[in-house]
Amino acid sequence: MINGFTLHETATAPAASAEILNGVQKAWGFVPNLHRVLAESPAALEAYSTLWGIAEKTGFTPQERNIVYLAIIYENECTYCMAGHTNLSRMAKVDNAAIAAVREGRPIADAKLEALRQFAAKVTRQRGVVSQADVAAFKAAGYDNRAVLDVLVLAATKLISNYTNHLAETPNDSFMKGAEWTPPGKLKPAA
Template identity: 85%
Template sequence: MTINAFQVHDVATAPAGSADILKSVQEAWGFVPNLHRVLAESPAALEAYATLWSIAEKTSFTPVERNIAYLSIIYENECVYCMAGHTNLSRMAKVEDEAIAAVREDRPIADVKLEALRHFAALVTRNRGVVSQADVEAFKAAGYDNRSVLDVLVLAATKLISNYTNHLAETPLDGFMKGAEWKAPGKLKAAA
């Protein structure tokens, strides 16, 4: 159980609609992350996340770009679980350690194009999609296009499900996250 009494399911305890998805995750990853195990309580939520994750792989972004955008979105949403997980996923995708550290510390990335992506993904997340024409134009001037603008939304939607789930459930970190723990800046506060 998590702090808010969410069960961390396995295939045997998951509702019928979630068990097959958990099996697929196990086959693909070699283990089932705690996020998926928490999401399994709602077959619809687990399917939505799994589907969006798969769709995000089809965006116009390279694996490095996708991970930079994810990290930036995660930073804005202050999700300690996803920051730890995506730090190691980013390393596996060959994102430079310095770029990962920059996003985790909310500082600019040296690579101009990746910095434009980091900054734009942060603005979209922080402002819930309300960004200025100048912000969109600056993103495009760095080498992106309208497809990229919309693809940021796909990544933000994917992380909305995971980041918010982890906030609500306080999902425990997985073993593979050891060494990538992160302390959120603490800008977000629960409503009274």
């Protein structure tokens, strides 16, 4: 148990979750600790798994999708997801300098990716309440209304994982070794 949450195996998970965990095992070759925690709630695990699949259908390239994820994770200060998505971003051939910039809260050299990073960060930080000027700047960088809404799909996906990891204090998986991250520490638990 971690912070009161069980790291489920298919044998300990509710039946509806076990089926999803088996699918994750087949697709990834292992079951990440996040999924093992989410397995406690078949609805939560299904929601995350479904949104993850839907996120692949956005109009973003794999590189753009990973920049959005990293920007959201940075704002939500999720150490588990930052470690995981750092390595997933490398696998998606995201430039190492861009990954490092997002992890450090610095601008990305590529202007279009920087506009994407900024917009995703603002949407997350301000819970979707962004100005018309923010949307206009995002569109001026080459994005459109579909991209505005696609950022929300990725934000919803990361809301489930980032918040779960905060609540459960999910331990990193072995594939994350070397990608550990210390967040800026702006978020503090409520008293």
